[in-house]
Amino acid sequence: MTTTALSRRDVLKSAGAAGLLAMAGTGQAAAVGDTPTTTPNFVVIFCDDLGYGDLGCYGSPLVRTPVLDGMADRGMRFTDFYAGSPVCTPSRAALLTGCYAPRVNLGRVLFPGDTNGLAAHERTIAEYLKDAGYATACIGKWHLGDPRAVPEHHPLEHGFDRFFGLPYSNDMDPLPLYDDREVIAEPPDQAALTRQYTEQAVSFIRDHADQPFFLYLPYTQPHEPLASEFAHRSAAGSHGDSVEEIDHYVGVLLDELTNLGVRDNTCVIFTSDNGPWYVGSSGDLYGRKAETYEGGVRVPFIVEWPNSTPAGVTYRAPAHLTDLLPTLLSATGIDLSPDRVIDGRDVLPASRAGNRPNEATSSTTTTAGRPATATPSAEATGSCTSAGSAGRTSPDGTSRPPRRPHNCSTFSAIRRKATT
Amino acid sequence: MRGLGASPNIVLVVADDLGIGDIGAYGGRLIRTPNMDLLATQGVRCESMYAAAATDTPARAGMLVGRFGARYNLPASVSADSAVGLPLDAVTVARLLRQTGYVTGLFGQWRLGARAGQHPLDHGFDRFAGTLYGTDVAPLTWYEGKVAVETEFDPAFAARRITQNAMDFVSEHREAAGARGEGRPFFAVLSHLAPHAPFRAEPRFFGTSRAGLYGDVVEQLDHYLGLLVRHLREARHGRRTLIIFTSDNGPRYEGRTQARRGRKPEVFDGGVRVPFLATWTNGGRNMVDRVPRSLLDLTPSLCALAGAGTPTGLDGADMSPLLAGHYAPERGPVFLFYNEYLNAMRSGRWKLHVAYGSQSAYSRVYMPQLFDTEADFRENYNVANLHPDVVSRLQARLDRTAADVAAEAAARSEKEMA
Numbered sequence: 099m100t101t102t103a104l105s106r107r108d109v110l111k112s113a114g115a116a117g118l119l120a121m122a123g124t125g126q127a128a129a130v131g132d133t134p135t136t137t138p139n140f141v142v143i144f145c146d147d148l149g150y151g152d153l154g155c156y157g158s159p160l161v162r163t164p165v166l167d168g169m170a171d172r173g174m175r176f177t178d179f180y181a182g183s184p185v186c187t188p189s190r191a192a193l194l195t196g197c198y199a200p201r202v203n204l205g206r207v208l209f210p211g212d213t214n215g216l217a218a219h220e221r222t223i224a225e226y227l228k229d230a231g232y233a234t235a236c237i238g239k240w241h242l243g244d245p246r247a248v249p250e251h252h253p254l255e256h257g258f259d260r261f262f263g264l265p266y267s268n269d270m271d272p273l274p275l276y277d278d279r280e281v282i283a284e285p286p287d288q289a290a291l292t293r294q295y296t297e298q299a300v301s302f303i304r305d306h307a308d309q310p311f312f313l314y315l316p317y318t319q320p321h322e323p324l325a326s327e328f329a330h331r332s333a334a335g336s337h338g339d340s341v342e343e344i345d346h347y348v349g350v351l352l353d354e355l356t357n358l359g360v361r362d363n364t365c366v367i368f369t370s371d372n373g374p375w376y377v378g379s380s381g382d383l384y385g386r387k388a389e390t391y392e393g394g395v396r397v398p399f400i401v402e403w404p405n406s407t408p409a410g411v412t413y414r415a416p417a418h419l420t421d422l423l424p425t426l427l428s429a430t431g432i433d434l435s436p437d438r439v440i441d442g443r444d445v446l447p448a449s450r451a452g453n454r455p456n457e458a459t460s461s462t463t464t465t466a467g468r469p470a471t472a473t474p475s476a477e478a479t480g481s482c483t484s485a486g487s488a489g490r491t492s493p494d495g496t497s498r499p500p501r502r503p504h505n506c507s508t509f510s511a512i513r514r515k516a517t518t
Numbered sequence: 519m520r521g522l523g524a525s526p527n528i529v530l531v532v533a534d535d536l537g538i539g540d541i542g543a544y545g546g547r548l549i550r551t552p553n554m555d556l557l558a559t560q561g562v563r564c565e566s567m568y569a570a571a572a573t574d575t576p577a578r579a580g581m582l583v584g585r586f587g588a589r590y591n592l593p594a595s596v597s598a599d600s601a602v603g604l605p606l607d608a609v610t611v612a613r614l615l616r617q618t619g620y621v622t623g624l625f626g627q628w629r630l631g632a633r634a635g636q637h638p639l640d641h642g643f644d645r646f647a648g649t650l651y652g653t654d655v656a657p658l659t660w661y662e663g664k665v666a667v668e669t670e671f672d673p674a675f676a677a678r679r680i681t682q683n684a685m686d687f688v689s690e691h692r693e694a695a696g697a698r699g700e701g702r703p704f705f706a707v708l709s710h711l712a713p714h715a716p717f718r719a720e721p722r723f724f725g726t727s728r729a730g731l732y733g734d735v736v737e738q739l740d741h742y743l744g745l746l747v748r749h750l751r752e753a754r755h756g757r758r759t760l761i762i763f764t765s766d767n768g769p770r771y772e773g774r775t776q777a778r779r780g781r782k783p784e785v786f787d788g789g790v791r792v793p794f795l796a797t798w799t800n801g802g803r804n805m806v807d808r809v810p811r812s813l814l815d816l817t818p819s820l821c822a823l824a825g826a827g828t829p830t831g832l833d834g835a836d837m838s839p840l841l842a843g844h845y846a847p848e849r850g851p852v853f854l855f856y857n858e859y860l861n862a863m864r865s866g867r868w869k870l871h872v873a874y875g876s877q878s879a880y881s882r883v884y885m886p887q888l889f890d891t892e893a894d895f896r897e898n899y900n901v902a903n904l905h906p907d908v909v910s911r912l913q914a915r916l917d918r919t920a921a922d923v924a925a926e927a928a929a930r931s932e933k934e935m936a
Binding site: 160161335338378379384 | 777894896898899904
């Protein structure tokens with residue numbers, strides 16, 4: 099692994115200057131000798147099977163999410179954010195490596211006992227940030243290898259200082275709950291997990307409040323089986339209970355950041371790994387988990403970063419989960435390893451300025467790892483695929499719900515043929 | 519023969535896999551359906567009409583017989599090599615109307631069997647011109663009666679030929695009836711092949727819609743519906759004519775479901791809700807009906823309108839007061855079969871799912887699902903945990919029907935083996 103140009107001293111010195119540089123709107127900080135760079139804390143909350151239409155601020159008629167709605171009011175809400183894949187493992191691989199899952203050989207969902215997993219050669223966001231002096235934790239669902247089958251697939255081998263959570267989905271068996279390398283329950287009380295993850299997250303932040311930290315918080319809910327200590331509270335049944343409980347605990351986390359005085363220097367991101375499964379809403383979008391239709395791959399994405407992201411903005415240009423790694427690194431002035439292809443792009447400058455990122459297409463892989471290319475913007479000339487097109491904005495600024503388009507490809511091909 | 523003075527002519531037009539959301543009157547904006555829309559403004563439009571089953575063959579059996587296709591061990595869709603079909607003891611509405619004095623004709627796709635005793639002419643239709651299968655079978659033979667007249671019929675021209683045959687049937691019948699409109703009423707079924715996949719459009723409709731080839735096919739279907747309706751209005755019978763337009767089930771690969779969940783062959787609303795327009799040629803009240811109903815109701819309803827006796831033991835309910843423009847009767851639960859599996863039911867505001875697909879153990883894992891269609895029309899949030907009493911009540915009702923149908927299907931199966 100290559101080390102970056104930053105020294106630990108640089109990182110600590112620059113903490114105070116982070117806010118100023120961020121306000122200047124420069125995504126990249128010059129890393130010359132002792133010049134301060136931005137070192138925000140990052141909290142990435144990643145839900146399991148939470149759909150595009152499952153939050154209040156994304157139009158859910160029944161699920162109440164006041165905390166997340168508040169985050170959207172104070173930060174940015176993306177309307178066209180695409181998960182790494184319509185299913186768990188590949189989506190998580192895309193988030194942590196910045197690559198399309200098949201590129202890192204994680205195109206399929208992993209099961210207990212599988213020997214495939216995240217390779218040592220791959221660099222996760224955690225590894226980059228850890229090398230730059232960050233404290234790192236993965237609290238929640240891993241699903242990038244079974245440490246019992248292959249110890250090298252443990253999160254602690256991939257840049258995380260701390261792991262508390264499950265090695266894969268909560269509907270799998272056996273189901274060991276890890277505390278670092280130790281299994282402390284098998285199976286755990288699933289209804290308690292959202293709270294327990296949050297307690298561990300709070301604990302981690304408290305322990306590392308005086309240094310930069312990266313908290314990756316992949317909640318197990320609302321993946322089936324649904325389980326929550328908020329049972330029977332939501333008008334949206336058990337799925338609603340799970341989402342509302344997560345909303346509550348995101349609030350606990352945000353309060354903790356405030357209490358520790360690090361809220362202003364923390365970028366908090368909330369998103370989901372793919373669309374809804376047996377229950378849950380994809381809003382007006384067609385399709386659900388395991389499908390490359392919009393409902394399976396478009397997910398909520400909210401980012402609150404005081405003094406950095408503009409407040410109350412709805413960002414409509416398409417972005418993708420692979421963009422997280424290059425964007426977070428760009429924000430910290432860390433260079434990407436030059437020895438590999440990173441599929442994601444830095445969306446920071448564009449999103450701050452409200453512009454579209456440069457590239458016009460983004461790709462989502464199917465469960466079998468074959469790319470289903472989505473042409474995301476309305477500017478794309480005439481061709482539409484069954485993977486859908488982005489919703490259009492009416493003159494009054496409201497987003498028209500995207501409809502499942504009809505397949506124009508046959509027509510286009512025939513028309514081209516007819517006119518030649 | 520009892521007096522047929524008041525018995526109306528009845529024309530039933532059935533599309534194949536048409537998306538309810540593709541019709542302008544149901545909120546469609548991309549595909550042009552002026553003739554369907556006109557029908558909608560001039561008569562009854564049902565907003566909660568359900569297919570008789572999730573797939574072609576049992577859906578059509580249900581429509582024509584008024585009993586669940588699942589009772590007859592029918593496959594999802596009769597294919598060229600199946601021996602199964604509608605048995606002779608399944609009494610179709612055509613046979614019932616014919617017994618009452620109607621002359622009956624089926625034009626288009628039959629899809630209820632190809633062997634002896636399974637032909638439309640064996641099931642109460644005086645006239646048949648059409649195909650035994652749909653666009654997914656090639657080559658496709660066009661029959662006149664039981665005679666094959668074309669062995670490689672191009673389904674692109676099916677809508678035209680079906681409509682032409684039906685219009686000829688109506689015209690011949692009018693001439694035979696005489697100027698004073700004496701003679702027998704007619705019952706004509708136009709069973710379209712469109713827009714079932716693969717989509718086949720006539721060259722002049724090719725590339726004309728904004729919704730790809732599927733859109734072209736739907737616009738073509740609408741065009742021929744317009745010709746039919748004009749013909750019926752101009753035909754000046756002594757008796758009035760009821761035109762019904764619907765689809766056998768919801769859309770499959772393409773087509774809009776009004777943003778509801780699922781598509782054919784699922785029993786989520788997107789797969790089983792169908793358009794239903796019923797208009798009289800001599801005008802009538804424009805009514806929008808929201809009571810959940812089933813196409814199983816066609817048989818008893820048309821019998822009632824015709825003054826024919828309705829047999830007992832039907833699964834459909836009589837909705838003729840609605841069709842007659844009088845009032846909208848209530849209806850009991852709507853049961854939604856996928857093949858032989860009773861997977862879901864709709865009762866008032868509730869939609870209960872007990873299994874998915876072929877009811878594998880895995881498919882029952884997160885069941886039952888109870889959806890409140892008023893608060894959650896997209897069937898997104900399972901509120902079974904909040905209404906366990908509703909779940910028990912509906913589940914018991916569903917189990918009774920499932921057992922009854924399964925028992926009959928088993929008895930038939932045994933009889934066939936014996």
